[in-house]
Amino acid sequence: MRYIAVLCTILAALPVAIAADNMSHEETVVRTAYAKLSYAVDLETALKAVQHNPRITYAQLTQEVAKESLTFRLSDFSCGDFSSILDQRYARVFSDIRDGGDVIDIGSVTETYTDQTNGANTEASMNVAKPRWSHGPNGPVPDGTVAELLPAMEREAGISALMRYCSYTAAVTFEGRSRTYRANFFFGPEGQGEATPGDMVVALGGGTLQELLTKPVYPQVLLKTARYRNNSAMRAFLNVNQQSNATCKRGEACCDLAALHCGVYSDDLKGGLQ
Amino acid sequence: MTRTSIWFLFALLSAGSLVAQDASCADYNPPINVVAVPTQTNSQDHFTGYHYYNSQVTGACSYTDPSTNLDVYCASLATADGLISGGDTGITTSSYHVNHWAQNNTQAQNNDGGSSTTAQTAIAFETCLLTSCSFNVGVGPISFPSGTIWTGSQTYSQTCAPEPNPHYNKGGGGGGDGGGGGNCPCLLEGCPDTETCVVGTYSCGCQYLGGEDKYSIERVERNISAMDHKLN
Numbered sequence: 001m002r003y004i005a006v007l008c009t010i011l012a013a014l015p016v017a018i019a020a021d022n023m024s025h026e027e028t029v030v031r032t033a034y035a036k037l038s039y040a041v042d043l044e045t046a047l048k049a050v051q052h053n054p055r056i057t058y059a060q061l062t063q064e065v066a067k068e069s070l071t072f073r074l075s076d077f078s079c080g081d082f083s084s085i086l087d088q089r090y091a092r093v094f095s096d097i098r099d100g101g102d103v104i105d106i107g108s109v110t111e112t113y114t115d116q117t118n119g120a121n122t123e124a125s126m127n128v129a130k131p132r133w134s135h136g137p138n139g140p141v142p143d144g145t146v147a148e149l150l151p152a153m154e155r156e157a158g159i160s161a162l163m164r165y166c167s168y169t170a171a172v173t174f175e176g177r178s179r180t181y182r183a184n185f186f187f188g189p190e191g192q193g194e195a196t197p198g199d200m201v202v203a204l205g206g207g208t209l210q211e212l213l214t215k216p217v218y219p220q221v222l223l224k225t226a227r228y229r230n231n232s233a234m235r236a237f238l239n240v241n242q243q244s245n246a247t248c249k250r251g252e253a254c255c256d257l258a259a260l261h262c263g264v265y266s267d268d269l270k271g272g273l274q
Numbered sequence: 275m276t277r278t279s280i281w282f283l284f285a286l287l288s289a290g291s292l293v294a295q296d297a298s299c300a301d302y303n304p305p306i307n308v309v310a311v312p313t314q315t316n317s318q319d320h321f322t323g324y325h326y327y328n329s330q331v332t333g334a335c336s337y338t339d340p341s342t343n344l345d346v347y348c349a350s351l352a353t354a355d356g357l358i359s360g361g362d363t364g365i366t367t368s369s370y371h372v373n374h375w376a377q378n379n380t381q382a383q384n385n386d387g388g389s390s391t392t393a394q395t396a397i398a399f400e401t402c403l404l405t406s407c408s409f410n411v412g413v414g415p416i417s418f419p420s421g422t423i424w425t426g427s428q429t430y431s432q433t434c435a436p437e438p439n440p441h442y443n444k445g446g447g448g449g450g451d452g453g454g455g456g457n458c459p460c461l462l463e464g465c466p467d468t469e470t471c472v473v474g475t476y477s478c479g480c481q482y483l484g485g486e487d488k489y490s491i492e493r494v495e496r497n498i499s500a501m502d503h504k505l506n
Contacts, residue, residue: 051353051381096405098370107358108376110414117385130377134361137370142403149404157406186406210408227351227383 023257026079026166029213030185031257034072034170036212037106037129039253039262041070043219044128047111050234054227058236065237070104070131071173072260079166086147093146094167095182100138104174106131108211113221113228124224127215131174159188217253219264242266297440299337299348307333309430316424319401323364325371325424329395331356333432343443345386350434354393355379358428362399369403371423378413388436396427 023031045068049061056064085093097103112125142149154162164187171180222228222238229235241263248254254265310330317324332355337348356377362370375397382391394413400422409419418425 090404094405105359105373105375108374108411110376110378112378112380112391112414114380114382114391115384116382116389117387132359134359137362137372139366139370142369153404153406156402156404157408162406184405211410225383227381 024077024079024166026164026185026187027077027168028257029187030077030166030168031074031260032255033185033212034074035255035257035260035262036217036253038070038072038260039255040127040129040212040217041068041131043126043217043222044109044111044130045069046219046234046237047128047222047228050228050231054231056233058233061233061237069174070106070129073171074168074260075171076169077166078168079164081164082146082150082162085165086145086150088146090144090146090149091141094165094184096141098137098139098141101136101179102133102177103136104131104172104179105134111221113225115225124220126220126222127211127217129212133174133177153186157186157188159186161189162186163189216251217262218251218268223264223268238264239269242269299339299437299439301440302335302337302348302437304335307432309333309428311426311428314426316399318423319367319371320362321365321367323362325360325362325373325399327358327360327373327375327397327426329356329358329397329426329428331393331395331428331430333393333430335389335432335434337434337437339441340386340439343439343441345439346442347384347387347436348439349383349385350387350389350437352382352389352391352432352434353380354391354430354432356393356395356428356430358395358397358426360397360399360426366401368401370401371399372402372407372409373397373399374409374411376411376413384434384436388434390431390433392429392431394427394429397425398422399424 042065045065046061049056049064053060107130109128109130110125111128112123114124115122142152150162154160166185166187168183168185169180170183171178219238222234241261242265243254243256243261243263244266245254245256248265248267250265250268252265253262255262308330309332311328313326313328315324315326332353334353336351336353338351340347340349356379358375358377360373360375362373375395377395378393380391380393382389394416396411396413396416396418398409398411398418400407400409400419409421411418416427416429
């Protein structure tokens with residue numbers, strides 16, 4: 001049970017809102033990752049919209065963000081110990097992406113703004129994300145039990161010992177297209193979540209989701225630089241989408257995990273933006 | 275130089291200054307730069323087909339009038355935005371290939387001078403067996419995980435040179451009726467070698483003049499010199 005204690009410690013440190021009393025720690029982690037990913041895409045869209053058109057209105061900005069948004073619906077969570085499924089066939093327990101269908105490919109983007117006036121070099125940066133549809137892989141799924149394939153799973157995930165898993169149904173919508181798929185999230189001994197979302201693995205598995213578990217998604221550039229902070233449309237966007245709940249922490253996305261929607265924590269907006 | 279020629283110079287420079295007041299820092303905006311890495315391919319671990327990527331960075335300079343005419347230079351904003359994409363075609367020799375990509379988009383602002391910024395894009399390909407396959411690509415600085423079968427990246431720097439503020443006024447705006455002419459200190463005291471005394475309707479001051487402005491001043495000075503010669 002040691003890993004559960006460690007897991008709880010780490011999760012307790014995550015700045016997330018637990019939307020329902022009966023939400024498990026694993027579901028909280030999964031929902032947080034997806035909510036932050038969706039928010040990271042919105043922030044990138046908002047920044048680019050104002051960058052390209054500083055005179056954009058709030059209505060236009062909202063429309064732009066909505067048009068480019070990446071939204072998820074998560075349901076049917078099933079979480080358990082790996083030890084309880086070791087003798088089951090891997091392909092029957094975990095979904096796989098190799099059906100040749102389209103997947104969402106997500107890039108990790110850093111936006112950096114530097115003020116070089118008087119040689120000061122004041123820098124602000126933020127982690128955002130950029131999605132796009134792409135062709136997914138095709139091919140046979142490896143045959144074997146979970147026990148037989150577990151070493152390979154751990155090696156590829158970069159986690160020394162996978163302890164828990166969470167399977168769930170995810171429906172993603174982007175650019176007017178939707179896909180529904182079965183996805184998995186794996187947990188190591190220290191509570192690190194590893195995203196392996198079925199047929200969305202290229203997009204949602206590996207890099208980006210894992211990064212978003214550990215890195216803050218916070219609109220530093222939009223809040224700290226005069227160019228964006230003083231833009232009326234951006235100010236309205238940040239104000240309208242602000243969130244607040246007991247688990248939120250300053251400097252990190254504040255999320256409604258039921259709606260999978262994040263915003264700036266209200267306390268971060270006090271004393272300046274409003 | 276006679277008193278008459280000084281006032282004539284004042285009149286001419288005033289007219290020139292009026293033209294300068296119509297000028298804008300936006301006039302310095304250069305065309306946008308698009309620097310592309312054409313499609314690169316690699317067929318490692320492929321029976322047929324290959325993995326590929328292409329990348330481009332768009333760089334731009336945007337000059338705006340500074341908030342005060344006391345600034346010698348225009349405000350500048352350098353931007354560099356990356357765009358990278360990749361994928362796989364054909365049949366791989368083992369399992370399937372996954373690519374992850376990252377980019378660092380940057381902006382740099384200087385309210386009184388030039389600016390410079392650098393964008394990076396990076397992509398890495400790995401062979402994966404299961405859906406638990408995971409790895410990260412980093413930018414700023416560019417970093418790849420061990421075990422990749424192929425990587426690619428692009429770095430591009432956008433530099434916006436300092437451009438003179440067409441409305442620069444070292445004197446701080448002069449003021450009202452007493453703006454130029456005989457009350458203008460730079461006409462009496464002179465300016466540094468790289469600057470010229472410019473007298474406007476309401477103000478005057480030493481101003482660095484580059485390009486055509488500088489030559490127009492030189493032409494004015496030649497005309498005044500010629501007139502002086504006639505008057506003498």
